Amino acid sequence: MHFIPEDIDNYVVAHSENEPELLQQLNRETYQKILQPRMLSGHYQGRVLSMISKLVNPKNILEIGTYTGYSTLCLAEGMQVNGELHTIDINEELQDFSQKYFDKSDYKNQIFQHLGDALEIIPKLDKTFDLVFIDADKENYSNYFNAIIDKLNTGGIILSDNVLWSGKVLDTTFKKEDTSTPALIAFNALLKNDKRVETVVLPIRDGLTISRKL
Numbered sequence: 001m002h003f004i005p006e007d008i009d010n011y012v013v014a015h016s017e018n019e020p021e022l023l024q025q026l027n028r029e030t031y032q033k034i035l036q037p038r039m040l041s042g043h044y045q046g047r048v049l050s051m052i053s054k055l056v057n058p059k060n061i062l063e064i065g066t067y068t069g070y071s072t073l074c075l076a077e078g079m080q081v082n083g084e085l086h087t088i089d090i091n092e093e094l095q096d097f098s099q100k101y102f103d104k105s106d107y108k109n110q111i112f113q114h115l116g117d118a119l120e121i122i123p124k125l126d127k128t129f130d131l132v133f134i135d136a137d138k139e140n141y142s143n144y145f146n147a148i149i150d151k152l153n154t155g156g157i158i159l160s161d162n163v164l165w166s167g168k169v170l171d172t173t174f175k176k177e178d179t180s181t182p183a184l185i186a187f188n189a190l191l192k193n194d195k196r197v198e199t200v201v202l203p204i205r206d207g208l209t210i211s212r213k214l
């Protein structure tokens with residue numbers, strides 16, 4: 001979904017950083033071989049993630065929702081040389097695919113994949129983080145926030161994807177079987193009201209929230 005007119009969107013992309021070659025390959029192969037390729041962050045949002053990571057210059061990064069590893073590699077671009085990026089996904093069919101690209105990258109010794117339910121894995125990670133990217137099942141976004149907030153260093157950043165959910169967060173008449181929309185509405189309210197973070201919502205792609213721990 002475009003939140004700004006498509007020609008302006010195209011202009012924005014044309015005047016932003018190009019997509020690195022390895023990420024172009026990953027993007028293409030995901031669209032050729034993997035189900036639901038639209039889940040991948042893509043060129044423009046990927047450059048936004050890379051830029052934010054470079055500004056934060058995190059030591060440790062946590063990503064919830066690896067998929068094919070596109071956003072992982074974007075976030076890794078800003079990581080410190082002695083840093084670690086821990087990325088979690090429940091779908092084991094994607095692991096070899098993403099690992100192939102991690103191995104081709106400059107960060108192959110710094111990226112650690114975890115397979116399983118993020119809510120079970122996060123409590124077992126004996127680390128603190130400077131940057132967290134929440135991009136898995138929408139129903140659990142609030143649970144992910146609660147699971148990571150005490151592992152986030154002061155000044156640390158949480159990025160949350162899809163927070164506008166194609167605009168459906170405005171809809172109070174969502175269908176009973178739609179569990180994602182009410183979960184995202186509750187999550188957006190949680191971030192706005194939680195006194196441990198300050199939050200801004202950016203209308204980038206499907207909505208990207210930046211929250212900073214106070």
Ligand SMILES: C[S@@+](CC[C@H](N)C(=O)[O-])C[C@H]1O[C@@H](n2cnc3c(N)ncnc32)[C@H](O)[C@@H]1O
Pocket residue numbers: 039040041042064065066067068069070071072088089090091094116117118119135136137140
């Ligand atoms: C939107 S995709 C992530 C896209 C990726 N961050 C990117 O930008 O390229 C969401 C991923 O979350 C994973 N996922 C869903 N529920 C999960 C859970 N409970 N624990 C861990 N991963 C989960 C899915 O398997 C899927 O690969």
